[in-house]
Amino acid sequence: MSAINLDRRVVGEAASTHEATPKPATNYLNHETTIASWLLTLDHKRIGLLYLVGISLMFVLGGAFAGLIRLELMTPKGDLLTGDVYNKSFTAHGVVMIFLFLIPSIPAVLGNFLLPIMIGTKDVAFPRLNLLSFYVYAAGGVFLALALLLGGVDTGWTFYTPLSSTYANGNVMVAALGVFVIGFSSILTGLNFVVTIHRMRAPGMTWFRMPLFVWAMYATSLIQILGTPVVAITIALVGFERFLGVGIFDPRLGGDPILFQHLFWFYSHPAVYIMILPSLGVASELVSTFSRKGVFGYHIIACSSIAIAIFGFVVWAHHMFTSGLSQYAAMVFSVLTFSVAIPSGIKVFSWLATMYKGSVSLASPMIFFFGFIGLFTIGGMTGLFLSTLGTDIHLHDTYFVVAHFHYIMVGGAIMGFMGGIHYWWPKITGRMYNETLAKISAALIFVGFNFTFFPQFFLGYMGMPRRYHEYPEELQVLNVLSTVGASVLAIGYLTPGIYLPFSFFFGKKAPKNPWGATTLEWTECESPPSPHNFDHNPPVYDHVYDYSTLNKEAAVVSH
């Protein structure tokens, strides 16, 4: 409400000095309406929406598997699912959520939609590659769906050898091929973004005038380009071993199963940062806009995203402290892992400092931001138990780890994604959603999430191993609590699935800049944007988060 008033003020002032430039009647949503115009679009905004539909479906699918897991764990005995079905469920949950939802979530949806607009350009550097990336993603999804339909895969999303290369039943190679293909989608998107950021910035958009979301996307893209090929190579090696009998990972053929873990985590640990860095970027945008204040320590936050991306590549072996790793190597990886904690901590403190003496609005995206801070902080802090060698041995492969990474990858990443979707929804659709429902959804997610995953820290310290279909009776109370929490969480996640689509058709028309933000997509673009984003090169002559010029800028725009 309040934010809308602000916008009216700005727009009103602008309109009074506005000359004869009529508001463009067409926007990217309505200028073409055929199905082909969507499926073959080269518009980064439409591709972003194609991804949004894709990942939303995948989120529901992955969530359904999570539901099966939590229902099974209501009782200590394996009475709902057989062991085999249970194992296939958590494998499907992990694979779908990570490769088909989390990795593409923010980069491919919000990144695609916003990155070109935020740096003041009309599209990404390679629009056709962008569309190809979507279809590569879809093709990978088809392989994974095929693997599920053929009977599922029971290796866990980590595909550890020699279980995956020799012993597993199911359709490992079909699923692995799916992951292999999806990897290329990720690489193409990352490549596109890096080139776009390097080559397509509007005049005046220097590196340190870029919004922090763009910095986060840049760091993410670097990981996608450098890390993903390694997992592709690893999958290819598993294929060689399985089909050609070349001994790489299987000790009976002279291979080393631990080698697989090194290669796998060399990608998959940085992949965690592919999932969380974009959310950190979103958080910076949210806290600035809703505190009406530039992000505290802008340069340090920008650089810390890059630092996290770089450090993320040298911590992989902390997944392997119990595997018989050399004791000196373990110490090195422990130190390096701690080094990731520092830039993450700096970000959290800087966000708090941004709110300090700010003008804090409690609009729904900010409520999601609060939830994000809460979950990300718990997730990050509990990582300290796992980087500390003395405690990791006990906690390794227990529910403590499950809770920790869900706090980061689900709590943090999805809360950030939700915050971003709610923040940019008016820009994307040109409509406002129901604020009250949005706040209720944020609260349900926060409460449900903590009820689901906080008990798992206790389960983990008690020693409950991951991926257990059955467990000892003394652990039932905490497991039931977790399942009850998961039901609340599910309602929290599904609520936006109702009011957001509803608002798309029936919501109040959104003004150009409902939140009073300073980045180009709000100040220079209509809601929803025109097919080519801008009618002119957007003027960039000042620091990105300069709220003092908000009104002046509006006047300048209107000439």
Place this chain on the structure above:
Amino acid sequence: MMVNSMFAEGFQLFPHQASTLAPSVDWLYLFIVAVNVAITVLVMVLLVAFAIIFRRKSEDDLPEPMHGNVPLEIFWTAIPTLICGVMFLWGVKVWSEIVVPPRDATELYVVGRQWMWKIQHPGGQREINAIHVPVGSNFKLIVTAEDVIHCFSIPDFRIKTDAVPGRYNQMWFNATKPGKYHIYCTEYCGTEHSRMIGWIHVMEREDYAKWLNEQAEGGDGLQGRKLFSKLQCITCHSDANKAPLLENIFRKDREIGYMDGKPVPPGTKVLADEAYLRESIRNPNAKIHRGFASPTIMPAYDRDLVTEEELLQVITYIRSLKQGETPTRTEETPTPQPITSADKASSNATEKTSGSAK
């Protein structure tokens, strides 16, 4: 042993501290918990406080821009770095306790396979999905796997190590509290992963010594039981009409009918000790139980048929035979025909062949 039941049941929030390593790990854990709580509470309180104190009061609010504060930023970089440094060093200290076994530790071998743990004691005792150890002794586990990667974990001892095919990983413990504690496989290993579990039984020293002996007996007894069928003892000694049952006879008096083929006066008794049992197997006609014929149809099991070691095993088995425990005869052990001297020679020959093939 008696505390077992109270460990397996009831609601807990913290694992048992059952090894010397557990308190070390727990103190470190609680230190990190304290740091976690302090920082998380600080962040949450500031978040809520700032949201309330600095909430937007009017639409015209325009806060002063603030781009940074170098001392503050140095402060919140340096303090976490320092805290992380302490955690790292403390972590390395505890971890070096965990990974370096004492030199005097008794070695146990642990082999994981889909889906069971096989344990081998230095005395040859073998266990599956269970380990018996005494309280207060150092044990080193040498862990490997036959098929896929497993992970041997005892949460109440705060230790685990991966069981990797083709590699030997090690871990050690010194159990401090009698009781039984969970063994889990914590590396996902296929369909029955969650059933690859077991118990470690920590026993008082004297209970453990007894267990070791029982296991030793059980080991030989088991072999003896097999021999009991293989040597066809079972064919007659399971039917009181053909031969005396051997239940509950050890260290009891036996009434004798014949000695070396000659009848003896009624009421003649001998003590059924090891020597008696041994003699009755090697040379059955030496003493015949009252009510049975002499010479007996039982063959003399000489050294070619039964080694000394096997003989001890059979005796161990007979010693352990309780009322009603005699196994029933199956198709595999048909009733033998009375053995003539010619038959005996050929039967000896066959037994020899199978014996040497062993």
